[in-house]
Amino acid sequence: MGRRSTARRGGALSPDAPAPPEPGELFLREIREQPDVLERIADNLANLDEAAAELRGRGIRLIRMAAHGSSDNAASYGVYAFALLAGLTAFRDSISLIVYFGAELDLHDSCLLALSQSGRTPDVVDYLEQGSRRGALTIAVTNDPASPLAAAADVAVPILAGEERAVAASKTYVAQVATLGLLAAHVAGRGERFAGALRATASVLRDWLPAAEKALAPLALEFAAVERMLVVGRGPAFATAREIALKLLETCRVAAASLTATDLAHGPVAALDGLFPVWAIAGDDAGLPTVVEAVARARAAGAKVIVSGPAAGAVPNATSRIPAPAAPLPLLEPLLTIVPGQLFASALARAKGLDPDRPAGLAKITLAP
Numbered sequence: 001m002g003r004r005s006t007a008r009r010g011g012a013l014s015p016d017a018p019a020p021p022e023p024g025e026l027f028l029r030e031i032r033e034q035p036d037v038l039e040r041i042a043d044n045l046a047n048l049d050e051a052a053a054e055l056r057g058r059g060i061r062l063i064r065m066a067a068h069g070s071s072d073n074a075a076s077y078g079v080y081a082f083a084l085l086a087g088l089t090a091f092r093d094s095i096s097l098i099v100y101f102g103a104e105l106d107l108h109d110s111c112l113l114a115l116s117q118s119g120r121t122p123d124v125v126d127y128l129e130q131g132s133r134r135g136a137l138t139i140a141v142t143n144d145p146a147s148p149l150a151a152a153a154d155v156a157v158p159i160l161a162g163e164e165r166a167v168a169a170s171k172t173y174v175a176q177v178a179t180l181g182l183l184a185a186h187v188a189g190r191g192e193r194f195a196g197a198l199r200a201t202a203s204v205l206r207d208w209l210p211a212a213e214k215a216l217a218p219l220a221l222e223f224a225a226v227e228r229m230l231v232v233g234r235g236p237a238f239a240t241a242r243e244i245a246l247k248l249l250e251t252c253r254v255a256a257a258s259l260t261a262t263d264l265a266h267g268p269v270a271a272l273d274g275l276f277p278v279w280a281i282a283g284d285d286a287g288l289p290t291v292v293e294a295v296a297r298a299r300a301a302g303a304k305v306i307v308s309g310p311a312a313g314a315v316p317n318a319t320s321r322i323p324a325p326a327a328p329l330p331l332l333e334p335l336l337t338i339v340p341g342q343l344f345a346s347a348l349a350r351a352k353g354l355d356p357d358r359p360a361g362l363a364k365i366t367l368a369p
């Protein structure tokens with residue numbers, strides 16, 4: 001008897017066809033790929049050299065960043081990377097001001113830096129096109145160098161993440177964070193040193209990932225009934241807080257919001273109780289004292305508090321701690337501190353009977369109308 005065909009018949013897979021991935025398998029697989037992505041970015045510097053040369057040559061004073069979702073969270077990191085590494089003022093710009101409200105801005109001293117993993121988000125493409133007409137230098141940071149966003153930019157910087165099949169972003173977010181840091185370092189003339197530290201961070205992450213996975217699975221089971229959560233951080237770690245909150249919201253149906261550690265004390269702490277936990281990211285930096293204070297206030301309100309990060313052990317009163325290894329450079333900590341949140345979201349979604357690969361109502365690519 002001959003071998004049975006692997007083709008589909010009547011809409012069903014034949015016995016020899018590969019089984020579809022288990023719920024959450026794609027998301028978890030792409031989290032595990034992140035060390036390889038960081039190494040690729042560190043080893044491919046040509047596009048970053050070009051972008052940095054344009055920034056220096058044009059005398060750029062302002063970096064205006066535009067994005068949505070996880071890409072916008074990465075832009076929160078870019079605010080710190082450009083300021084601390086290159087002495088440039090960077091901020092998350094309003095796409096609506098330029099694209100929808102037609103603000104007449106003189107952008108000759110600005111760089112419009114747009115982030116989109118697909119490069120196909122219509123209003124982000126429009127933002128670059130309109131900014132270019134107003135005199136700005138335009139840079140696209142995207143996973144698709146053949147995308148409309150890349151075509152609209154003066155310089156396109158690929159993030160080299162490879163295909164991302166899970167709807168919830170993981171490796172593309174980390175790739176954008178690494179690319180922004182490396183671009184800022186290149187502008188400051190410190191690109192090679194930063195790239196070396198990025199390779200070392202990839203090695204640290206690769207070694208730590210198995211232990212992190214093992215630690216997060218049982219913690220997720222403890223929080224399987226959670227329906228709301230606050231995530232707090234300070235400084236570069238605020239990008240991590242924003243991205244963890246988004247992952248919990250889109251993959252776990254947890255009503256999660258991100259706050260700076262200081263903002264938590266100015267009103268939102270009044271909403272906390274035993275059913276409203278807090279996740280705090282404790283970086284080993286100048287923001288740590290405000291994180292310690294935020295955790296103390298949350299615990300006083302009766303909330304359970306998960307503390308993660310390289311300084312997790314320095315935060316008293318935590319309900320649970322997830323220590324993270326130190327990064328070779330403080331500005332590279334967000335590449336490590338995001339991983340517990342990604343793994344927690346993956347495990348929590350499955351504990352709730354959800355599929356983090358395919359959150360309800362979401363699609364991966366934003367297509368032009």
